[in-house]
Amino acid sequence: MRRAWLAISGTALVVLVTSIVQQLHAQTQQPGFVQREEAPEEFPSGAGRDETFYACTACHGFQLVAQQGMNRRQWDESVALMSQKHNMPPLDDKDRETILNYLETSFPPRAAPRGGWKNPFTNR
Amino acid sequence: MLDDLLNRRFFLGSAAAVGAGMVGALPAVSTGKAFAQAAAPAAPKGPQYLKYPGKNDQLVLLGDRPLVAETPENLLDDDTTPTEKLFVRNNGQIPEEVKDPDQWKFVIDGEVKNKVEMTLGELKSKFKPVTRRIVLECGGNGRSFFSPETRGNQWTNGGVGCPEWTGVRLADVLKIAGVKPSAVFTGHYGSDPHLSGDAGKQAISRGVPIKKLMDENNLLVWALNGQPLPNIHGGPLRLIIPGWPGSVSAKWLTRIWVRDRYHDGQGMGQFSYRVAVKPMVPGDKADEKNFRDLESMPVRSIITSPANGAKIAAGTKDIKLRGAAWAGDLTVKLVEVSTDFGATWTKAKLQAPKNKYDWQRWTSVVKLPSDGYYEIWTRGIDSRGVAQPHIAGSWNPQGYGGNQMHRVAVLVG
Numbered sequence: 001m002r003r004a005w006l007a008i009s010g011t012a013l014v015v016l017v018t019s020i021v022q023q024l025h026a027q028t029q030q031p032g033f034v035q036r037e038e039a040p041e042e043f044p045s046g047a048g049r050d051e052t053f054y055a056c057t058a059c060h061g062f063q064l065v066a067q068q069g070m071n072r073r074q075w076d077e078s079v080a081l082m083s084q085k086h087n088m089p090p091l092d093d094k095d096r097e098t099i100l101n102y103l104e105t106s107f108p109p110r111a112a113p114r115g116g117w118k119n120p121f122t123n124r
Numbered sequence: 125m126l127d128d129l130l131n132r133r134f135f136l137g138s139a140a141a142v143g144a145g146m147v148g149a150l151p152a153v154s155t156g157k158a159f160a161q162a163a164a165p166a167a168p169k170g171p172q173y174l175k176y177p178g179k180n181d182q183l184v185l186l187g188d189r190p191l192v193a194e195t196p197e198n199l200l201d202d203d204t205t206p207t208e209k210l211f212v213r214n215n216g217q218i219p220e221e222v223k224d225p226d227q228w229k230f231v232i233d234g235e236v237k238n239k240v241e242m243t244l245g246e247l248k249s250k251f252k253p254v255t256r257r258i259v260l261e262c263g264g265n266g267r268s269f270f271s272p273e274t275r276g277n278q279w280t281n282g283g284v285g286c287p288e289w290t291g292v293r294l295a296d297v298l299k300i301a302g303v304k305p306s307a308v309f310t311g312h313y314g315s316d317p318h319l320s321g322d323a324g325k326q327a328i329s330r331g332v333p334i335k336k337l338m339d340e341n342n343l344l345v346w347a348l349n350g351q352p353l354p355n356i357h358g359g360p361l362r363l364i365i366p367g368w369p370g371s372v373s374a375k376w377l378t379r380i381w382v383r384d385r386y387h388d389g390q391g392m393g394q395f396s397y398r399v400a401v402k403p404m405v406p407g408d409k410a411d412e413k414n415f416r417d418l419e420s421m422p423v424r425s426i427i428t429s430p431a432n433g434a435k436i437a438a439g440t441k442d443i444k445l446r447g448a449a450w451a452g453d454l455t456v457k458l459v460e461v462s463t464d465f466g467a468t469w470t471k472a473k474l475q476a477p478k479n480k481y482d483w484q485r486w487t488s489v490v491k492l493p494s495d496g497y498y499e500i501w502t503r504g505i506d507s508r509g510v511a512q513p514h515i516a517g518s519w520n521p522q523g524y525g526g527n528q529m530h531r532v533a534v535l536v537g
């Protein structure tokens with residue numbers, strides 16, 4: 001385990017450590033507000049779920065990811081954006097493949113517009 | 125890298141140790157096992173609600189981290205939005221509440237003759253305060269109406285509110301600064317840390333062209349509905365630049381950088397807060413060169429009573445409606461309502477705004493021929509004659525300008 005950690009690239013480790021400290025910080029710094037801790041098991045199961053969950057929750061909740069529905073190209077662009085704009089350590093080809101496979105399968109564009117308006121009287 | 129990320133689960137178990145001052149050292153993992161074996165919490169079902177001190181518990185939580193919550197339309201039924209019902213949008217982490225608000229410092233620098241460095245206390249004592257009821261609206265309001273889906277927080281119509289803001293006119297402070305002819309654009313800065321915690325990055329830093337900067341309605345705000353501006357809403361000091369995406373109204377304001385060129389801060393350029401110039405095929409790969417900043421927000425009318433899903437007593441023929449409408453930099457000329465899915469429309473009674481950039485409250489009574497299922501629709505028409513469309517058109521990858529008509533369903537009997 002310790003060896004695995006030592007193998008992490010400098011940036012990845014910094015991101016992880018800072019994010020965890022921040023998470024703690026966020027929980028203690030706003031009096032009266034408790035941030036819910038998410039777990040990968042809450043999200044659609046499938047190959048690459050845990051990897052994707054941990055790669056994508058260093059900065060924000062997975063809910064921000066899971067509320068989207070996009071095709072592979074759009075997911076690819078979104079993941080690239082995380083590196084371009086927000087300093088996410090770039091993923092190598094193998095990791096990108098794993099993550100995109102999971103995102104594409106689990107959060108595709110939803111068939112019907114699932115917009116904010118839902119008929120409150122159907123499926124009662 | 126991913127194998128290492130998987131270890132984070134174990135790592136999290138030792139987070140307490142990290143918090144206790146072990147930053148920089150490699151964490152011990154032995155305590156992690158217990159954490160990993162603990163049962164995962166069940167996934168929450170249905171909409172989640174915000175639980176935050178001082179905030180209404182019916183605000184719908186769009187995300188925990190960053191903290192984002194919207195106000196359902198029926199909660200916007202007050203003429204002046206109470207603080208507890210004002211939506212919450214953060215792009216980064218929420219900074220710690222300051223102990224002594226009057227010591228808060230901010231700067232106006234760059235293309236100005238005299239750099240302004242002032243505390244909030246000085247600002248309050250040197251300038252005449254004004255109070256205005258002004259709409260604050262998230263640039264992505266209505267994003268969830270787009271098809272195909274667009275990237276970002278899936279707002280319905282609830283990324284908006286119209287409370288009373290107290291502060292001083294930014295124009296008064298700019299007079300002292302003396303904006304130089306070389307000024308082109310601004311960059312606004314707040315103290316909220318980037319989500320990653322990277323001190324070298326801004327959570328968000330957007331700006332406006334100088335023409336908009338000089339608008340006499342822009343305020344440096346320290347009070348909300350007569351009370352000190354709460355931390356969650358950007359207190360002790362924030363900008364209010366009315367009519368434009370809320371993200372230009374920086375929270376926790378520390379700096380206005382007057383620049384000799386377009387701003388390149390976080391949340392500027394590419395597809396952020398931007399719409400297509402030449403209309404694009406929904407869902408297609410977007411070309412950055414075809415995009416321009418979203419400036420004024422589009423016209424929007426909402427029904428604030430009855431609520432979507434209201435059950436109304438059998439035999440009721442007259443339904444009283446209440447709502448609100450606003451149109452970015454413009455005013456609303458007309459609000460209409462329909463009970464037949466837009467086939468026919470009637471004019472609502474529309475109030476004038478209290479002051480520029482206030483929303484306009486409206487009322488109407490619609491007559492129903494019988495009991496049954498009805499949908500009530502509304503659309504606003506702005507002072508230039510532009511109405512809300514039936515669907516969110518003008519597709520763009522991050523879903524700006526989605527202002528399709530609002531509808532509520534009611535069941536009579």
